[in-house]
Amino acid sequence: MILEKKRLFDAYAAKQGLRSTRQRDVILDIFLSTHEHLSVEELYLKVKASHPGIGQATVYRTLKLFVDAGLAREMTLPGGQTRYEHQLAGEHHDHLICTRCNRIVEFEDATIERLQHEIAQRHGFRLTGHKMQLCGICPACSAAEIQ
Amino acid sequence: MILEKKRLFDAYAAKQGLRSTRQRDVILDIFLSTHEHLSVEELYLKVKASHPGIGQATVYRTLKLFVDAGLAREMTLPGGQTRYEHQLAGEHHDHLICTRCNRIVEFEDATIERLQHEIAQRHGFRLTGHKMQLCGICPACSAAEIQ
DNA sequence: CAAACAAATGAAAATCATTTTCAGGACCGC
DNA sequence: GCGGTCCTGAAAATGATTTTCATTTGTTTG
Numbered sequence: 001m002i003l004e005k006k007r008l009f010d011a012y013a014a015k016q017g018l019r020s021t022r023q024r025d026v027i028l029d030i031f032l033s034t035h036e037h038l039s040v041e042e043l044y045l046k047v048k049a050s051h052p053g054i055g056q057a058t059v060y061r062t063l064k065l066f067v068d069a070g071l072a073r074e075m076t077l078p079g080g081q082t083r084y085e086h087q088l089a090g091e092h093h094d095h096l097i098c099t100r101c102n103r104i105v106e107f108e109d110a111t112i113e114r115l116q117h118e119i120a121q122r123h124g125f126r127l128t129g130h131k132m133q134l135c136g137i138c139p140a141c142s143a144a145e146i147q
Numbered sequence: 148m149i150l151e152k153k154r155l156f157d158a159y160a161a162k163q164g165l166r167s168t169r170q171r172d173v174i175l176d177i178f179l180s181t182h183e184h185l186s187v188e189e190l191y192l193k194v195k196a197s198h199p200g201i202g203q204a205t206v207y208r209t210l211k212l213f214v215d216a217g218l219a220r221e222m223t224l225p226g227g228q229t230r231y232e233h234q235l236a237g238e239h240h241d242h243l244i245c246t247r248c249n250r251i252v253e254f255e256d257a258t259i260e261r262l263q264h265e266i267a268q269r270h271g272f273r274l275t276g277h278k279m280q281l282c283g284i285c286p287a288c289s290a291a292e293i294q
Numbered sequence: 295c296a297a298a299c300a301a302a303t304g305a306a307a308a309t310c311a312t313t314t315t316c317a318g319g320a321c322c323g324c
Numbered sequence: 325g326c327g328g329t330c331c332t333g334a335a336a337a338t339g340a341t342t343t344t345c346a347t348t349t350g351t352t353t354g
Binding site for chain 2: 115125
């Protein structure tokens with residue numbers, strides 16, 4: 001699966017005439033080795049830990065490439081911070097976000113998915129993407145609150 | 148309806164022990180006189196037009212009060228810009244956003260609404276809010292594209 | 295009604311995330 | 325290897341928002 005993503009990026013790079021650089025390889029490896037919804041800063045820190053020479057402008061630039069290449073997805077949380085997560089081809093999931101502890105839980109719902117397309121169609125929109133964020137209090141924080 | 152919102156804000160102000168100031172009255176009036184999804188900058192310009200003395204820090208501060216008071220809602224668009232819209236008690240609507248021209252169309256869907264609550268419940272979340280943004284190309288931009 | 299204190303304001307500075315600039319360094323085709 | 329171009333890192337620039345702080349303005353009390 002990691003290999004598949006690397007191939008996806010290589011294909012994109014080839015199509016766009018991008019050069020292959022050590023930095024991009026490193027950032028891709030580290031990005032693929034995570035399973036979280038990373039902020040740029042977080043990824044930058046991980047990268048810097050093993051490769052101190054890499055600057056954060058490069059991390060910013062590279063993450064945008066990943067989005068264009070189709071292997072990452074950008075999400076803007078309430079509060080304005082941007083996070084990146086793996087994009088698995090054809091899979092659409094949405095997020096439950098705990099407003100206390102910022103924990104993010106992913107979910108998928110085919111019915112909502114279908115309704116979204118119907119709504120877009122009804123308004124004449126050609127749908128290219130969507131974001132749904134349900135905000136609330138997670139079980140752990142609910143429990144902690146009672147104490 | 149405008150009066151009702153003013154009362155809502157007055158109630159909130161009273162509860163919080165906020166003082167009543169000319170600036171807040173002006174900003175509330177102008178905010179209520181619009182029907183758009185305003186950015187802070189846009190509201191600030193409207194305010195400044197009739198009341199040049201009011202600074203943008205005050206507009207920022209006041210909009211946050213409106214959100215807390217429950218009469219406005221904050222939305223973060225992809226790209227990071229924040230917009231504020233009227234929040235009508237009990238009404239939940241979501242947005243179709245044209246990624247070409249940034250036009251925003253509102254919609255409501257009771258079925259999705261219900262499914263969202265089911266999903267939250269299934270994960271043990273106590274739902275406090277949600278944002279759903281469907282991104283795509285609006286009919287006008289689609290048409291323009293063909294030219 | 296005046297005094298007194300706290301809250302609110304405006305302007306400017308500070309902050310934060312992100313983008314751009316630019317000079318040097320690294321890839322790739324030849 | 326050579327040369328042009330793309331890529332990179334560091335720092336500066338940007339843009340939105342927040343904070344600071346001196347001043348003004350409500351409110352409360354005597």
